[in-house]
Amino acid sequence: MGTTQLETVPEPKYWQLKTVLSEALDSEFTVGEILPNERDLAARFGVARATLRQALEQLELEGRLQRRRGVGTTVAPPRVGVPVGTARHTWPGGPADDAWEPMDSALTVPAGSVAAALDTGRDEPVHTVRRSRVSHGRPVAAELLYVPAASVPDLPATDASSGAARARAVLRELQRLELEGQDRAVELGSARADDARELDRLPGAPVLVVTTRFFTEGRTAALSVATYRADTCRLTFGDTGGVEIHDGPEVQAP
Amino acid sequence: MGTTQLETVPEPKYWQLKTVLSEALDSEFTVGEILPNERDLAARFGVARATLRQALEQLELEGRLQRRRGVGTTVAPPRVGVPVGTARHTWPGGPADDAWEPMDSALTVPAGSVAAALDTGRDEPVHTVRRSRVSHGRPVAAELLYVPAASVPDLPATDASSGAARARAVLRELQRLELEGQDRAVELGSARADDARELDRLPGAPVLVVTTRFFTEGRTAALSVATYRADTCRLTFGDTGGVEIHDGPEVQAP
DNA sequence: AAGTGGTCTAGACCACTCA
DNA sequence: GAGTGGTCTAGACCACTTA
Numbered sequence: 219m220g221t222t223q224l225e226t227v228p229e230p231k232y233w234q235l236k237t238v239l240s241e242a243l244d245s246e247f248t249v250g251e252i253l254p255n256e257r258d259l260a261a262r263f264g265v266a267r268a269t270l271r272q273a274l275e276q277l278e279l280e281g282r283l284q285r286r287r288g289v290g291t292t293v294a295p296p297r298v299g300v301p302v303g304t305a306r307h308t309w310p311g312g313p314a315d316d317a318w319e320p321m322d323s324a325l326t327v328p329a330g331s332v333a334a335a336l337d338t339g340r341d342e343p344v345h346t347v348r349r350s351r352v353s354h355g356r357p358v359a360a361e362l363l364y365v366p367a368a369s370v371p372d373l374p375a376t377d378a379s380s381g382a383a384r385a386r387a388v389l390r391e392l393q394r395l396e397l398e399g400q401d402r403a404v405e406l407g408s409a410r411a412d413d414a415r416e417l418d419r420l421p422g423a424p425v426l427v428v429t430t431r432f433f434t435e436g437r438t439a440a441l442s443v444a445t446y447r448a449d450t451c452r453l454t455f456g457d458t459g460g461v462e463i464h465d466g467p468e469v470q471a472p
Numbered sequence: 473m474g475t476t477q478l479e480t481v482p483e484p485k486y487w488q489l490k491t492v493l494s495e496a497l498d499s500e501f502t503v504g505e506i507l508p509n510e511r512d513l514a515a516r517f518g519v520a521r522a523t524l525r526q527a528l529e530q531l532e533l534e535g536r537l538q539r540r541r542g543v544g545t546t547v548a549p550p551r552v553g554v555p556v557g558t559a560r561h562t563w564p565g566g567p568a569d570d571a572w573e574p575m576d577s578a579l580t581v582p583a584g585s586v587a588a589a590l591d592t593g594r595d596e597p598v599h600t601v602r603r604s605r606v607s608h609g610r611p612v613a614a615e616l617l618y619v620p621a622a623s624v625p626d627l628p629a630t631d632a633s634s635g636a637a638r639a640r641a642v643l644r645e646l647q648r649l650e651l652e653g654q655d656r657a658v659e660l661g662s663a664r665a666d667d668a669r670e671l672d673r674l675p676g677a678p679v680l681v682v683t684t685r686f687f688t689e690g691r692t693a694a695l696s697v698a699t700y701r702a703d704t705c706r707l708t709f710g711d712t713g714g715v716e717i718h719d720g721p722e723v724q725a726p
Numbered sequence: 727a728a729g730t731g732g733t734c735t736a737g738a739c740c741a742c743t744c745a
Numbered sequence: 746g747a748g749t750g751g752t753c754t755a756g757a758c759c760a761c762t763t764a
Contacts, residue, residue, distance in 0.1 A: 230752060233675060255730060266754045271731090276662055276676055287731045288762030297659060303709070402709040404658055405551060406678060406702040408530055420732080421487060422530055424660060424678070448660040455557070455656040455709065484733060509749060520735045525750090541750045542743035674751080 231265055232272035238263075239273055243282055243293055253283070253291040279424060281449050297452040298353055302428055302444075307400050309432065310349075310363055310442060311389025318349040318361065320385035325367065332364055335431065336438050343367045347385045350416060351444075358451050360416040361444040365392060369439045395439055401431040404453065413445045424448040485519055486526035492517075493527060497536055497547055507537070507545040533678060535703050551706040552607055556682055556698075561654045563686065564603075564617055564696060565643025572603040572615065574639035579621065586618055589685065590692050597621045601639045604670060605698075612705050614670040615698040619646060623693045649693055655685040658707065667699045678702040 253259065260270040274291065277283045284294040301317075308314045328336075328344050338344065344364050351359040367373075370391035407427040414421040425445045432440040446453060507513065514524040528545065531537045538548040555571075562568045581587075582598050592598065598618050605613035621627075624645035661681040668675040679699045686694040700707060 229675075232752080236676075257730090266756095268755090269753060272752085274731095279660060279678065280662055281659075285731065286762085287760065288729080290730060290762095299657065400710065403553065403706050404680070404709070405535075405706040406533060406660065406680065408534055421483075422490075424533065426658070426660065452657050452659040455658070456654065486733080511749090520737095522736090523734060526733085528750095539750060540743085541741065542748080544749060 232269050232276070235263060235265065235270065235273035236276050239277060240282065243277070247293045249293050249295045251293045253293070255290060278449055284449070294450070297450055298356075298358065299454045300351075300353055300358055300446065300451045301455075302453045303400075303402060303430070303455055307397050309389075309392050309395070309397050310440065311386070312393055317353070318351050320382050320389060321348040321350050322381035323347045323385035323388055324381075328364055332441060332443075335429075336364060336366055336441050338366050338368075345370065345373075345388045347388050349385070356450065357417050357447075359444050359446040360413045361442055363389075364441040364443075365439070369395065369434075369437075392440060395434045397432060397434060397439075398436075399433045401433070403429045405429075406448065407445070409445060417445070417447050419447065419449075426451065426453060428453065486523050486530070489517060489519065489524065489527035490530050493531060494536065497531070501547045503547050503549045505547045507547070509544060532703060538703070548704070551704055552610075552612065553708045554605075554607055554612055554700065554705045555709075556707045557654075557656060557684070557709055561651050561686075563643075563646050563649070563651050564694065565640070566647055571607070572605050574636050574643060575602040575604050576635035577601045577639035577642055578635075582618055586695060586697075589683075590618060590620055590695050592620050592622075599624065599627075599642045601642050603639070610704065611671050611701075613698050613700040614667045615696055617643075618695040618697075619693070623649065623688075623691075646694060649688045651686060651688060651693075652690075653687045655687070657683045659683075660702065661699070663699060671699070671701050673701065673703075680705065680707060682707065 247253070254262070256267055256270055256274070260267040263270065274283060274285065278285055278294075281294055281297045283291055285291045306314075310318065311320070324346050325343050326346055327333075327341055328346065330340065332344070333340055333342065336344065344366050347363040347365065349361040349363060350357060351361065365388055370388055372394075373387060373391050405427050407425050409417060409419055409421060409423045409425045411421045413425070414423055417423070417425070426448045428442075428444040428446065430442040430444070431438050432442070501507075508516070510521055510524055510528070514521040517524065528537060528539065532539055532548075535548055535551045537545055539545045560568075564572070565574070578600050579597050580600055581595055582590075582600065584594065586598070587594055587596065590598065598620050601617040601619065603615040603617060604611060605615065619642055624642055626648075627641060627645050659681050661679050663671060663673055663675060663677045663679045665675045667679065668677055671677070671679070680702045682696075682698040682700065684696040684698070685692050686696070
């Protein structure tokens with residue numbers, strides 16, 4: 219009735235803050251530059267530190283900032299485009315799959331969910347190969363590759379070899395099968411403690427989980443669960459290099 | 473050095489809490505069930521509400537929980553596998569692309585980053601088509617499809633038609649071009665206010681941003697930026713339906 | 727030792743949904 | 746109007762990095 223209509227529902231402070239900071243990052247900062255510390259920033263904007271942190275968290279999630287305990291908050295470089303899956307289907311560890319470094323391997327009985335995806339029995343042994351992916355000198359992904367023992371029956375039984383050598387042997391055996399197809403899914407997850415350590419992040423950090431099933435002779439011959447840093451990676455599919463959409467500060471040498 | 477070694481560095485409370493809750497969800501709850509409210513849960517575990525919320529946030533990020541203001545926190549159903557991109561390349565809006573519902577369309581000059589990805593000039597007009605994707609009765613994605621006016625020169629100039637009809641007309645014109653290839657990238661983002669409303673989430677909610685470029689005659693004929701709910705969606709690629717990996721509570725009718 | 731981000735607390739108020 | 750999750754505060758202490 220006669221009441222003056224107030225401004226529409228006010229946006230949360232942390233949301234406005236995020237917008238302000240985002241614009242400042244575009245115009246007033248260069249990649250690698252260190253921001254003022256959180257206490258100073260909060261005081262400057264007249265908000266509690268927790269509120270400021272909510273805004274910083276969002277910006278870090280979007281890959282705009284990088285925060286490191288004991289060091290500070292820096293302006294992040296644009297996300298790196300990481301090719302995931304080549305146009306043609308290939309086994310992990312093959313010549314067209316040189317981005318990954320085999321780390322270790324063990325023969326274990328995996329969790330029930332993995333066994334289900336592999337169509338193996340609950341107690342069937344599975345080779346668990348750990349691989350690591352580095353791009354532009356930074357670790358970007360950690361992978362667990364599950365290969366049922368039945369898929370690589372001719373694997374030499376020399377367990378004495380080192381972990382990486384053993385991993386390579388499993389991958390080598392895998393190449394001998396004929397790959398009939400693969401299946402891929404991407405979803406958001408949070409880093410387990412071991413993956414987090416490998417990715418140089420804290421546990422719970424947001425990651426993109428890429429799950430790939432490899433088929434041969436109608437069976438699932440292998441299952442890959444690859445964990446990519448969501449803050450620094452843009453997963454690209456297909457033949458070319460991918461797309462760059464986001465606005466961001468100009469890259470400039472420190 | 474006679475000091476007794478304490479337990480290794482204690483994990484954060486919210487992390488332990490998350491683990492405990494996660495196990496409880498698996499064993500003691502069914503999909504759709506309502507959890508006790510945050511104040512009660514915090515009291516029960518002897519932590520501050522903010523700490524409990526940190527654990528709940530993680531579980532929501534992982535798609536295990538769903539929280540709605542004014543209602544409560546419920547156990548989320550397993551993520552739905554959403555097919556993204558068919559095996560063969562197809563234009564948006566074609567017969568093999570029936571998952572999307574055209575909403576609206578307008579002719580504008582897009583942001584510089586979009587213009588750059590389209591290889592259009594800064595001031596070149598672009599049709600911006602808004603589409604919405606629903607799966608299992610729930611909105612899962614919102615898309616902005618950018619089509620340079622130059623890509624659809626024969627578009628009838630009847631701006632009087634309604635938004636959806638205009639959107640359909642643009643898509644129809646697009647089909648007449650010969651699609652030579654496409655380019656796709658997936659990354660983590662946070663929902664803008666308009667996308668959030670369309671996805672029934674709060675602004676800033678985590679989303680998977682799928683960016684696709686469509687090529688014809690060596691040019692970029694269209695650019696799609698699709699925003700998927702990260703909490704409820706698992707993006708699947710390729711021919712088959714995708715993989716289900718996560719453990720979770722059994723689905724059971726309420 | 728100093729300075730940083732990370733965790734945690736105890737409380738307050740707000741926006742929203744629903745009976 | 747009662748009850749829920751969402752926002753915000755002001756402060757404390759901890760873990761980590763660097764000098």
